[in-house]
Every structure is written in C-alpha cells, then in structure tokens.
Amino acid sequence: MIRVLFADKSSNWPRYEGPLTEAIAATGVAAEIVQPGEADPSSVDYIVYSPQGPVQDFTAYTKAKAVLNLWAGVERVVGNTTLTQPLCRMVDAGLERGMVEYVTGHVLRYHLGIDATLAQQDGVWRHDGGVPPLARNRSVVMLGLGALGKACAEALVELGFTVTGWSRTPKDIAGITCLSGEDGLRAALSRAEILVSILPDTPETTDLLNAETLALLPEGARIINPGRGTLIDDDALLAALDRGQVGHATLDVFRTEPLPPEHPYWAHPNVTVTPHIAAESRAETASEVIAENIRRSEAGEPFLYLVDRSRGY
Incomplete structure (x- = not known):
C-alpha cells in the first residue's frame, strides 16, 4: 500500500477527503492518505502539495516519487532547492x-x-x-x-x-x-x-x-x-x-x-x-488529476503535466 501525504492547509482537508479518497480508490491503487504529522516523512510515496500548506522543505521525503501540485501555478515551488522529486502542475x-x-x-x-x-x-x-x-x-x-x-x-x-x-x-x-x-x-x-x-x-x-x-x-x-x-x-x-x-x-x-x-x-x-477567484481548483476534478498521476506512476507510465524546471512551468 502506498502512502499519500495531503500537504495543503488543514482547513481544506474536509473538502478533499471524500473526493481524493474515492478518486484514488477508483484507479485500483491501494493507498493510505495522511496529513502532516501523521506519518514519518521517509514513508511517504506522493505529496499532494499546496504553497499555502505546511510542507516547504522536501529533504526528509526521500521515498517520494512525485510532488503533485494542487494549483495551476508552480512559481512558489519550482525554485525550491530541496525539491528533487518530479513536480506536476494542476490542469483539470x-x-x-x-x-x-x-x-x-x-x-x-x-x-x-x-x-x-x-x-x-x-x-x-x-x-x-x-x-x-x-x-x-x-x-x-x-x-x-x-x-x-x-x-x-x-x-x-x-x-x-x-x-x-x-x-x-x-x-x-x-x-x-x-x-x-x-x-x-x-x-x-x-x-x-x-x-x-x-x-x-x-x-x-x-x-x-x-x-x-x-x-x-x-x-x-x-x-x-x-x-x-x-x-x-x-x-x-x-x-x-x-x-x-x-x-x-x-x-x-x-x-x-x-x-x-x-x-x-x-x-x-x-x-x-476580484479576489483571485478566476481559476480555483475544485476538489472533485483536482482529485481526479492527482489520482490519475498516481496511477500512472505506479504503472510505470509518464506523468501528466510534468513541470519543466528550466522553463519554470
């Protein structure tokens, strides 16, 4: 069973808990979803990431196969020197x-x-x-x-x-x-x-x-x-x-x-x-993209929306 870390604001977890759990289950991948503090970072396979979440240092996540961004923009994380894992942006x-x-x-x-x-x-x-x-x-x-x-x-x-x-x-x-x-x-x-x-x-x-x-x-x-x-x-x-x-x-x-x-x-x-409302990630559709990228990785297929670090997006 893989371990998925939900590293967004804790106040957003109630919106994502059902959709993300159901979307990953629908792929057939067995997964445990945890929040920061609930598991050893070295045991995490995937990080569902938000720039407003508590995880900004990725050094301890030695097993993580990818960081899956919940936002369309990656400018707040793409230059993070501790990020050595593949980074995928959100397109849903x-x-x-x-x-x-x-x-x-x-x-x-x-x-x-x-x-x-x-x-x-x-x-x-x-x-x-x-x-x-x-x-x-x-x-x-x-x-x-x-x-x-x-x-x-x-x-x-x-x-x-x-x-x-x-x-x-x-x-x-x-x-x-x-x-x-x-x-x-x-x-x-x-x-x-x-x-x-x-x-x-x-x-x-x-x-x-x-x-x-x-x-x-x-x-x-x-x-x-x-x-x-x-x-x-x-x-x-x-x-x-x-x-x-x-x-x-x-x-x-x-x-x-x-x-x-x-x-x-x-x-x-x-x-x-307007208060940054044009393109909010919706929990249901964003969860489907996250789940598909996890499925792809576990099946040895290429990630969707992989960020080119040299271009910044």
Missing part, C-alpha cells in the same frame, strides 16, 4: 472551465459596455441609437496559449470574436491568429481592444506589461488579468489608466495577496478587483 477540467467562464464573462462585460449601462440606472431612458459592434468586429488578444489560454481563446472564437494569441513559443490553433516573439508581442498589443493575460510567472514575463508595452495598446483598451500579478508593472498601469491609454482593468491576481487595503487599485474608478 473544473479549473479550466472556471477560467473560461471568468474570462468570457468579463470580455462580454467590456464588449457590451455593461458597466456604463449599470451606472445609468437613474430613471432616465437613454437610447441614442448607438450599439456595440458585433463580436466579429471586436479584437481580443490573449497573452498565453497554454492549456488555460487556449481554452479561453477558443471559447471567445466560438462567440464570434476576432482573437489573436501570443505565446513565447510558436503555436498553431485553428481560428486564432497565433504570434510569438518580441515582434509578435508588439503586433498583438497594437490590436488589443480587450487584452487578456493568462501567462505563467517566469523571469521572462515579469513586468511584461510596462510603460513601453502599455503604450502600444489602442487608446482606451481594456485589460483582464487572471494570470499572474507579476506580469504587470503596477505603477505603469495606474499611470496608463490615469491618462486614458487604458480604459479599465479587471485584475484577479496581484504581487501581494490579499491585496492590501491601502493599495491604489482599490480606490481607482477604472479598476475592478
């Missing part, structure tokens, strides 16, 4: 659908001008004949075409939007204009009426949206960032908002979380703050 259907629904909802909110409509609920009937363009005449740019970015871009194409995607490495996705490289980034930003970022946190993406690159956007562009807070130079974005270069920003991720009460984003009239 529930998380993906949550991201798609968040992104499409906010793109449609901007596209249809819903904020302006809600601000006019004052008893005055305003209808000057103006209507938003059809989605096919609205240019949306997706920064990041990994599993989540690709799913969001494809959903927007289904809604009729003209979608351009940018990624560090070249991609070819039906219905989407795919760009890469520095020149591709400049071209993508120059057409971004609505800009969505789902890029990972790497040294290459830090402050990718800065004073220079924000100036490439069409005047009044909208930004949606459910990816990583480090992508945006906060001071540069605030300046771009103040001068109207950026019309509005919806931000779900930040350098410091929770976002401090004194942060200028809270009070800015053209910023919507």
Whole structure:
C-alpha cells in the first residue's frame, strides 16, 4: 500500500477527503492518505502539495516519487532547492472551465459596455441609437496559449470574436491568429481592444506589461488579468489608466495577496478587483488529476503535466 501525504492547509482537508479518497480508490491503487504529522516523512510515496500548506522543505521525503501540485501555478515551488522529486502542475477540467467562464464573462462585460449601462440606472431612458459592434468586429488578444489560454481563446472564437494569441513559443490553433516573439508581442498589443493575460510567472514575463508595452495598446483598451500579478508593472498601469491609454482593468491576481487595503487599485474608478477567484481548483476534478498521476506512476507510465524546471512551468 502506498502512502499519500495531503500537504495543503488543514482547513481544506474536509473538502478533499471524500473526493481524493474515492478518486484514488477508483484507479485500483491501494493507498493510505495522511496529513502532516501523521506519518514519518521517509514513508511517504506522493505529496499532494499546496504553497499555502505546511510542507516547504522536501529533504526528509526521500521515498517520494512525485510532488503533485494542487494549483495551476508552480512559481512558489519550482525554485525550491530541496525539491528533487518530479513536480506536476494542476490542469483539470473544473479549473479550466472556471477560467473560461471568468474570462468570457468579463470580455462580454467590456464588449457590451455593461458597466456604463449599470451606472445609468437613474430613471432616465437613454437610447441614442448607438450599439456595440458585433463580436466579429471586436479584437481580443490573449497573452498565453497554454492549456488555460487556449481554452479561453477558443471559447471567445466560438462567440464570434476576432482573437489573436501570443505565446513565447510558436503555436498553431485553428481560428486564432497565433504570434510569438518580441515582434509578435508588439503586433498583438497594437490590436488589443480587450487584452487578456493568462501567462505563467517566469523571469521572462515579469513586468511584461510596462510603460513601453502599455503604450502600444489602442487608446482606451481594456485589460483582464487572471494570470499572474507579476506580469504587470503596477505603477505603469495606474499611470496608463490615469491618462486614458487604458480604459479599465479587471485584475484577479496581484504581487501581494490579499491585496492590501491601502493599495491604489482599490480606490481607482477604472479598476475592478476580484479576489483571485478566476481559476480555483475544485476538489472533485483536482482529485481526479492527482489520482490519475498516481496511477500512472505506479504503472510505470509518464506523468501528466510534468513541470519543466528550466522553463519554470
């Protein structure tokens, strides 16, 4: 029987206990699931890991065959020098659908001008004949075409939007204009009426949206960032908002979380703050991915979503 360590916050265990136990049992692998302090670290075969959990030093886990991340992002653990085991990131259907629904909802909110409509609920009937363009005449740019970015871009194409995607490495996705490289980034930003970022946190993406690159956007562009807070130079974005270069920003991720009460984003009239809710791991679907990777390992098959340490994701 293998031993699986659930190394997330103890308050999350009640949500995962049933789904994770059932998902592993369904694979036919005999397993005991323990929490930190309940077993000798050297007896653990797999670590179900969260950056907010108690296990951050992996030195004692000499038998562990893999660290299975519960989060999509691995930036908080990938550079951990004590981590010598294979590391797998979380890509699951529930998380993906949550991201798609968040992104499409906010793109449609901007596209249809819903904020302006809600601000006019004052008893005055305003209808000057103006209507938003059809989605096919609205240019949306997706920064990041990994599993989540690709799913969001494809959903927007289904809604009729003209979608351009940018990624560090070249991609070819039906219905989407795919760009890469520095020149591709400049071209993508120059057409971004609505800009969505789902890029990972790497040294290459830090402050990718800065004073220079924000100036490439069409005047009044909208930004949606459910990816990583480090992508945006906060001071540069605030300046771009103040001068109207950026019309509005919806931000779900930040350098410091929770976002401090004194942060200028809270009070800015053209910023919507959401509390990192775009792509939460769901216990049921995340447990299925964890269980499948355990099954694969025990069967001698390759892991799903294995992290490339040299690239950081």
